[in-house]
């Protein structure tokens with residue numbers, strides 16, 4: 001028994017190592033292709049600088065141009081905008097998922113807003129909220145809120161009917177069923193919806209910082225575009241990628257901590 | 269003896285997308301206190317519908333169902349339901365699953381733990397109290413479901429093919445466990461199954477249903493001695509009863525068959 005466990009742990013570890021190795025390999029290949037087409041001069045530096053150039057540019061950004069402040073500004077905006085979206089979308093999604101009436105009432109409006117591009121809200125947002133952080137958070141909010149609401153509603157609608165029937169069989173009233181079955185049963189799915197939408201939230205940072213921003217990763221990228229500093233654009237993109245990846249990892253890790261009972265996993 | 273459960277001229281018609289599906293049609297029977305009654309019938313004849321009606325999940329289209337002479341209107345903890353599907357809550361440990369019903373009926377906090385632990389023992393889940401359902405086999409999941417239902421001490425157990433998804437061996441163990449629990453607690457049990465052997469092995473009385481819309485085709489008094497053991501399945505009496513019930517079910521199944529009657533069945537039962 002003990003030996004088996006050890007063996008099992010060994011394979012589990014190996015699986016993890018392999019997973020990390022493959023993950024790294026993907027990036028290595030990407031950088032290799034990048035090197036191949038830039039160092040050989042196949043692509044002009046204006047369109048795509050070499051890795052070394054980007055690395056030098058990145059160091060310059062951090063050391064001489066306070067890039068860290070831009071990163072923090074962007075994190076703050078995304079975080080605040082997304083938290084507000086989540087705080088409203090989760091209860092709203094639960095309500096839509098539970099009751100037909102509220103779905104009929106709110107559902108179409110949410111779906112309607114969903115199809116409006118977040119960028120189109122910029123003029124309105126500036127008009128309503130000025131050009132400060134709040135306006136940027138609003139864009140993040142508009143970009144994530146409708147989808148998050150619909151994702152949460154969908155999770156709730158998929159609660160196992162049998163579980164609800166068990167509660168009903170003990171004479172549970174609707175309020176109790178929601179509290180004891182619907183919500184606990186939906187939490188893992190809601191957490192996953194948050195993970196997915198937080199990732200998408202990062203893709204809105206450029207849109208949010210497109211106009212009237214004096215800081216932020218998006219601002220750096222737009223400035224770089226103006227002055228043709230291609231290297232800074234790439235740095236910005238890489239940093240956004242890394243931050244998105246970290247967000248995802250935090251959600252994944254906490255998922256495992258919060259929902260140790262979940263059977264969710266890889267199919268193969 | 270007095271009737272515990274009475275099903276009186278019950279009809280149930282389902283409406284879906286402007287289509288009417290009659291599921292039960294003029295079904296009547298009654299169960300006495302402490303009786304173990306099995307229900308068998310062809311597939312889709314309305315067995316689950318019957319359980320759901322008694323559970324109070326929905327009302328009959330016509331007719332009435334009485335429990336202790338009182339008309340069933342809503343679901344309630346006086347009836348304990350065990351479903352065919354595995355229904356333990358994945359986010360609760362075995363012990364918390366068993367406490368679930370007690371929580372719903374607002375049982376005093378302190379005693380929940382004690383009662384739940386008692387039922388852990390009764391259904392043989394010692395040592396698994398703190399496991400999550402994902403780590404349990406099908407048989408153990410149904411033990412959890414059984415304990416969760418028993419913990420609130422219902423008046424009658426309603427079981428809808430509770431062992432239908434288990435392998436033969438596990439099913440045998442669970443049948444044995446249920447009979448022991450029944451002997452100890454002397455609960456009234458309404459037990460739906462599609463397995464004639466299971467119906468006979470467990471029950472005092474077997475209700476044989478017609479094809480859909482379901483009603484009672486025959487009521488068979490089993491009268492085999494207890495405690496039951498597998499040997500009775502080879503007794504003459506048992507075989508006679510089994511043949512009798514099987515014939516009715518086969519005949520009923522054929523009524524809703526849209527193909528020519530298979531040759532094997534023709535020779536045996538026509």
Ligand SMILES: Nc1ncnc2c1ncn2[C@@H]1O[C@H](COP(=O)(O)OP(=O)(O)OP(=O)(O)O)[C@@H](O)[C@H]1O
Nearest residue numbers: 282283284289291310311312313314315316317318
């Ligand atoms: N909620 C519902 N809405 C519409 N039709 C239903 C509903 N529940 C059951 N039915 C129909 O009623 C009939 C009887 O169904 P029921 O599930 O009671 O049969 P069953 O005997 O339990 O079947 P099985 O052998 O598959 O367990 C079926 O034709 C079914 O499609």
Ligand SMILES: [Mg+2]
Nearest residue numbers: 315316317428
């Ligand atoms: Mg059924």
